[in-house]
Amino acid sequence: MKTKYLQRMEITDRVCIITGGGGLIGLKHAEAVVEGGGIPVLLDIVGSGMERNACKLKEEYGDDVRCECIITDITSREKLCEVRDMLMEKYGHIDVLINNAANNPKVEGGSKNLGAMRFTNFPVDIWNQDIAVGLTGAMLCAQVFGEVMEKQKKGVVLNISSDYGIIAPDQRIYRKEGLPEEEQTVKPVSYSVVKHGIIGLTKYLAIYWADKGIRVNTLCPASLSNGQDDEFVAKISNLIPMGRMSDPDEYVCTILYMISDAATYMTGSTVICDGGRTSW
Numbered sequence: 001m002k003t004k005y006l007q008r009m010e011i012t013d014r015v016c017i018i019t020g021g022g023g024l025i026g027l028k029h030a031e032a033v034v035e036g037g038g039i040p041v042l043l044d045i046v047g048s049g050m051e052r053n054a055c056k057l058k059e060e061y062g063d064d065v066r067c068e069c070i071i072t073d074i075t076s077r078e079k080l081c082e083v084r085d086m087l088m089e090k091y092g093h094i095d096v097l098i099n100n101a102a103n104n105p106k107v108e109g110g111s112k113n114l115g116a117m118r119f120t121n122f123p124v125d126i127w128n129q130d131i132a133v134g135l136t137g138a139m140l141c142a143q144v145f146g147e148v149m150e151k152q153k154k155g156v157v158l159n160i161s162s163d164y165g166i167i168a169p170d171q172r173i174y175r176k177e178g179l180p181e182e183e184q185t186v187k188p189v190s191y192s193v194v195k196h197g198i199i200g201l202t203k204y205l206a207i208y209w210a211d212k213g214i215r216v217n218t219l220c221p222a223s224l225s226n227g228q229d230d231e232f233v234a235k236i237s238n239l240i241p242m243g244r245m246s247d248p249d250e251y252v253c254t255i256l257y258m259i260s261d262a263a264t265y266m267t268g269s270t271v272i273c274d275g276g277r278t279s280w
């Protein structure tokens, strides 16, 4: 059957930068890009995760899958300019930027215990590092790669936030039974601030570039299932109207939709995939 609309999801040969491309969701962005026919360009400060994700792409889609892996620090404008110049020399265009990298401290059950981290003793150096990666890094990537998109008069930026960009963490789900209050660990304040801030960055850039052919949107994934212990899974599931955590695969089609020409009238939007958690 001939289709009229589905081909709008095709992003054939589009160069799609994915920051934090060596991480858990980085792989899902890359799968979305590959399924659309584009070229994922993974940027990460460590190489091992990117290599693992590139191997998974080859296992899934075959050895001829195109995927770039570039070790870089997104908090350095200078390094990002080198990446931009390298990609422009090789491909001549940069089409999509997915601002995905963030420090995501795992404080839930089954994860490595980071030690007691309350708001009142939260170290300012961790705050600064988290802001540097999650907000400054996203802003710098938008500056450096957005400049190319401005010249092309075409581009897409997808910023990755979280349900914690919409609501505050319910700290009760991170509590460990039997520990005194001062030894309980909380989801850090920097995570909330970065994830709320990225939505502000989206709205600012969406309006700034609205008539320049560049669309900017936010995706809020939530409650990803990733080997957490049963107690944590039960506690968080209880906060979610659908009654369960999400599978990372459940974001792939939304990602491809948002970065493709299927979404040409969408800019400045926040798309929340959270099983209903922020709705009740």
Ligand SMILES: NC(=O)c1ccc[n+]([C@@H]2O[C@H](COP(=O)([O-])OP(=O)(O)OC[C@H]3O[C@@H](n4cnc5c(N)ncnc54)[C@H](O)[C@@H]3O)[C@@H](O)[C@H]2O)c1
Residues within 6 Å of the ligand: 019, 020, 021, 022, 023, 024, 025, 026, 043, 044, 045, 046, 049, 072, 073, 074, 075, 099, 100, 101, 102, 103, 104, 133, 137, 160, 161, 162, 163, 220, 221, 222, 223, 224
């Ligand atoms: N996993 C979840 O449950 C969840 C839920 C909601 C939202 N998110 C968001 O999704 C995004 C990805 O999350 P994830 O779980 O895949 O995280 P992850 O920790 O698996 O991946 C993040 C990647 O960013 C990289 N990175 C860190 N600093 C960097 C720097 N300076 N330059 C380049 N790369 C750097 C890390 O090396 C890592 O590979 C984050 O923005 C996170 O806030 C995750």
